[in-house]
Amino acid sequence: xxxxxxxxxxxxxxxxxxxGVEIIADVNGEPISNLDIEKRINLINSxxxxxxxxxxxxxxxxxLIDEIIIINEAKRLNIKSNDEELNNAVTLFLTQSFKIKNDxxxxxxxxxxxxxxxxxxxxxxxLLWNKIIETRIVPFISISDKEVTYAKEQIEKSYYLITFQxxxxxxxxDKNAYSMAEDLLKKLRxxxxxxxxxxxxxxxxxxxxxxxxxxxxxGILERSETGSIVGPVSFSxxxxxxxxxxxxQLDHTLLESTLKLKQIVVKDSEGLLxxxxxxxxxxxxFDKLADNLKLPNAKELEIKMRNLNPDLQALFSKIGINEIxxxxxxxxxxxxxxxxxxxxxxxxxxxxxxIYQQKIMIQSNLLLxxxxxxxxxxxxxx
Numbered sequence: 001x002x003x004x005x006x007x008x009x010x011x012x013x014x015x016x017x018x019x020g021v022e023i024i025a026d027v028n029g030e031p032i033s034n035l036d037i038e039k040r041i042n043l044i045n046s047x048x049x050x051x052x053x054x055x056x057x058x059x060x061x062x063x064l065i066d067e068i069i070i071i072n073e074a075k076r077l078n079i080k081s082n083d084e085e086l087n088n089a090v091t092l093f094l095t096q097s098f099k100i101k102n103d104x105x106x107x108x109x110x111x112x113x114x115x116x117x118x119x120x121x122x123x124x125x126x127l128l129w130n131k132i133i134e135t136r137i138v139p140f141i142s143i144s145d146k147e148v149t150y151a152k153e154q155i156e157k158s159y160y161l162i163t164f165q166x167x168x169x170x171x172x173x174d175k176n177a178y179s180m181a182e183d184l185l186k187k188l189r190x191x192x193x194x195x196x197x198x199x200x201x202x203x204x205x206x207x208x209x210x211x212x213x214x215x216x217x218x219g220i221l222e223r224s225e226t227g228s229i230v231g232p233v234s235f236s237x238x239x240x241x242x243x244x245x246x247x248x249q250l251d252h253t254l255l256e257s258t259l260k261l262k263q264i265v266v267k268d269s270e271g272l273l274x275x276x277x278x279x280x281x282x283x284x285x286f287d288k289l290a291d292n293l294k295l296p297n298a299k300e301l302e303i304k305m306r307n308l309n310p311d312l313q314a315l316f317s318k319i320g321i322n323e324i325x326x327x328x329x330x331x332x333x334x335x336x337x338x339x340x341x342x343x344x345x346x347x348x349x350x351x352x353x354x355i356y357q358q359k360i361m362i363q364s365n366l367l368l369x370x371x372x373x374x375x376x377x378x379x380x381x382x
Contacts, residue, residue, distance in 0.1 A: 024061060026378045027068040036064055039118055046114045047097075067125040069371050074128040077135060081127045089123050090116075129364075137363045143355050151351050159255060160210040161314045162221050163246040167231075168202040170238040181232035181239035188229050188243060205245070207310040217242075248314045253343055254305055259316060260340035261301045262286050269333035273326045276335065282322045283339035304344075
């Protein structure tokens with residue numbers, strides 16, 4: 001037994017030496033080593049799978065520095081967390097993150113070899129930070145009626161959905177791209193809607209939410225009316241011509257509404273839409289007509305208008321209850337019947353909560369930045 005103990009004492013220093021512990025940073029006299037970073041990486045790997053990249057090590061180092069700063073501030077304010085709330089927070093994190101039950105937590109920790117000590121240290125620091133926020137920030141947060149009114153107005157602003165075609169002419173060694181763009185512009189203005197450009201000109205058709213665009217394209221589309229043809233527009237690889245096909249105004253009430261639909265997905269929809277319309281289809285007889293035509297069973301859907309893609313938003317903004325539309329995607333077509341629209345008006349309390357959370361986030365970031373500035377941090381290894 002004594003021989004085994006002596007052997008362990010001999011081997012242990014050799015293994016520790018082989019690790020090559022290096023001090024990476026110093027925070028108010030408290031060191032952070034490469035071993036601390038490796039332990040945190042191992043924790044992340046055990047929780048979420050293998051992670052790579054130098055950026056991860058830098059993020060972990062920044063996190064470890066912040067944790068020391070937060071712990072020191074908690075000590076200064078005499079803020080503490082007890083074992084019960086820490087254990088509850090760890091359980092909540094694991095159950096919510098990995099969709100497991102409370103009685104499965106221990107098994108999950110063992111199965112994935114999770115370093116519970118390191119995880120607890122990280123979560124304890126978050127608990128302390130929350131309490132610091134409650135002490136130093138929350139009592140001073142206030143929300144005025146003016147702020148709520150402004151936020152409500154911003155939320156309820158109308159959105160514009162714009163469908164446009166963009167014809168792209170790339171720079172080429174043997175051809176003048178600008179001349180090709182000008183020639184294309186003349187052809188588009190003098191042709192009908194069925195104009196198809198020849199190679200090497202590329203074309204795309206897309207529907208976008210104007211509020212989500214930036215830069216030159218947003219400015220062009222804002223100024224253009226339906227049917228406008230604009231160009232040549234210069235970009236890094238050549239020129240483009242833009243033709244505005246449709247411009248739809250979508251108000252906030254409709255955008256936040258929930259649509260109740262009936263839908264059939266088919267591969268061959270030739271004449272189906274006209275057939276349904278001729279038979280005066282409604283939501284009440286939709287299933288029966290689909291069955292008579294030997295079509296797949298109709299599915300009922302409830303979906304928020306905001307969650308639809310811009311093409312579907314534009315499509316449904318133009319129809320009413322008991323109207324049917326067709327939407328094609330590659331080789332399939334969706335026949336969709338609008339059965340109901342449930343309005344979801346702007347919730348004042350929800351707006352207040354959003355403003356409250358934003359203020360806390362901003363002020364907590366400012367507080368942490370201020371705490372960093374008042375901390376002696378030195379880096380010893382890069």
